[in-house]
Amino acid sequence: MPELTLSKALNTGLRHLLEDDPRTMVMGQDVGGLGGVFRVTDGLQKDFGDQRVIDSPLAESSLIGTAIGLAIRGYRPICEIQFDGFVYPAFNQIVSQLAKIRARSGGTIAVPVVIRIPVGGGIGAVEHHSESNEAYFAHTAGLRVVCCSNPQDAHWMLRQAVTSEDPVIFYEPKRRYWSKGEVSKSEPTLPLDRAHVVRPGRDLTVLTYGGMVQTCLDAAAAAAAEDGRELEVIDLRSLSPLDMATTTDSVRRTGRCVVVHEAPMFAGLGAEIGTSVTEACFYHLEAPVLRVGGFDTPYPPAKYEDQYLPDLDRVLDAVDRSFAW
Structure with missing residues (x-):
């Protein structure tokens, strides 16, 4: 059981997902060459190419709208929002479209989009960089909302979220990105929706x-x-x-x-x-x-x-x- 930081546990989880399923894509601002503002996607574009690890424009609404279209066509997009407070430009796409399409289509259209959001304070940042906005999305029927707290859960909950057929808001506590813990190589028995x-x-x-x-x-x-x-x-x-x-x-x-x-x-x-x-x-x-x-x-x-x-x-x-x- 290797000991990893929470950030590295997420990185290895993304790497496994990209290796296991060619439909999986990573999208977001600076996720490619920079490796993400918290370096969660470090090295992924180099290894998987810029068609699967995509640096998006500075337009969160466009990012999520594009991901919805890709999911309808059979892909599994993983979108990164740089900071919790930056998700609001994409709010309409998430609550009006992403959360509703499966119900609106009578269950015939799945939109397996995962939106990764660094959440909370504790890193000496300011407003829009330290907010906890989970209640907005937990109130929205049609979305799964999960939050990891340690490297083991970060790695395996992310892999479970991406293989789910539901859209998932995936919160990552930014103050814990550098906390270390063991990450098992075998999938845990705890389901994604279990405390x-x-x-x-x-x-x-x-x-x-x-x-x-x-x-x-x-x-x-x-x-x-x-x-x-x-x-x-x-x-x-x-x-x-x-x-x-x-x-x-x-x-x-x-x-x-x-x-x-x-x-x-x-x-x-x-x-x-x-x-x-x-x-x-x-x-x-x-x-x-x-x-x-x-x-x-x-x-x-x-x-x-x-x-x-x-x-x-x-x-x-x-x-x-x-x-x-």
């Missing part, structure tokens, strides 16, 4: 995804050392559809739940997750489901992002409030 219990516990369930998974694991370790509390941390992985079976099974055992994400709290995924957990686990809960998220403001200048983003202390504060209920 993963990354730290078992008995006292409280923490539901999270993406860049916040490691933050929550750090909080769980601190809670165990300081108070002897055993927090169960679950990486949701799939944001649409949600794996409610795994999450509700956990909450029924622990009786307490905290949901953590970087996106602003108001109308964020935490609200949907919290409501669904409450409906399914009402008679098992010892306290309300609590949320920890970004503030309801535009993303701040880089020097203030540490105050904006959830951290270990804010997660532990929510844990304390749950036990004080």
